[in-house]
Amino acid sequence: MKKLDSLILKYKKREFNLLTLLEETVKIKGYLSFKTLTYISENLKIPLAKLYGVASFYSFLPTVKTGKYIIRVCNGPSCYLNGSREILKVLKKELKIDLGQTTKDGKFTLESASCIGCCDSPPAIMINNKVYKNLDKNKIKDIIKKLK
Numbered sequence: 001m002k003k004l005d006s007l008i009l010k011y012k013k014r015e016f017n018l019l020t021l022l023e024e025t026v027k028i029k030g031y032l033s034f035k036t037l038t039y040i041s042e043n044l045k046i047p048l049a050k051l052y053g054v055a056s057f058y059s060f061l062p063t064v065k066t067g068k069y070i071i072r073v074c075n076g077p078s079c080y081l082n083g084s085r086e087i088l089k090v091l092k093k094e095l096k097i098d099l100g101q102t103t104k105d106g107k108f109t110l111e112s113a114s115c116i117g118c119c120d121s122p123p124a125i126m127i128n129n130k131v132y133k134n135l136d137k138n139k140i141k142d143i144i145k146k147l148k
């Protein structure tokens with residue numbers, strides 16, 4: 001907890017943005033576990049419900065342990081109408097997991113997203129912060145193969 005203690009000390013001394021605190025905590029801990037949120041709550045005197053409310057609202061603030069690669073399959077209208085269901089089906093089969101799950105080796109987590117801002121090039125996904133557009137079955141298989 002040494003790095004987290006340093007972070008808490010930094011935020012004890014000044015006004016702060018809760019989102020920034022939680023983003024920095026994710027960088028240190030990887031995700032916001034109940035234990036971590038409780039620790040922050042007790043040390044910064046922030047209600048646990050408030051911390052959890054913010055953490056669970058934003059998809060970039062994971063509250064469960066995720067894989068090295070977080071794959072977000074866009075399920076917005078443009079992607080949905082242009083094959084996102086097929087992309088998701090391929091991913092589920094290749095990774096042998098369902099939405100919200102992480103592979104046993106801890107490498108991949110599969111999630112859905114409402115829109116990732118690439119509606120002109122559907123279907124699209126994000127893997128961590130990188131966007132992949134105009135996907136088809138073969139392209140997605142190649143991407144996963146390279147990451148395995």
Ligand code: FES
Nearest residue numbers: 074076079118119
């Ligand atoms: S609907 Fe998929 S990127 Fe917008």
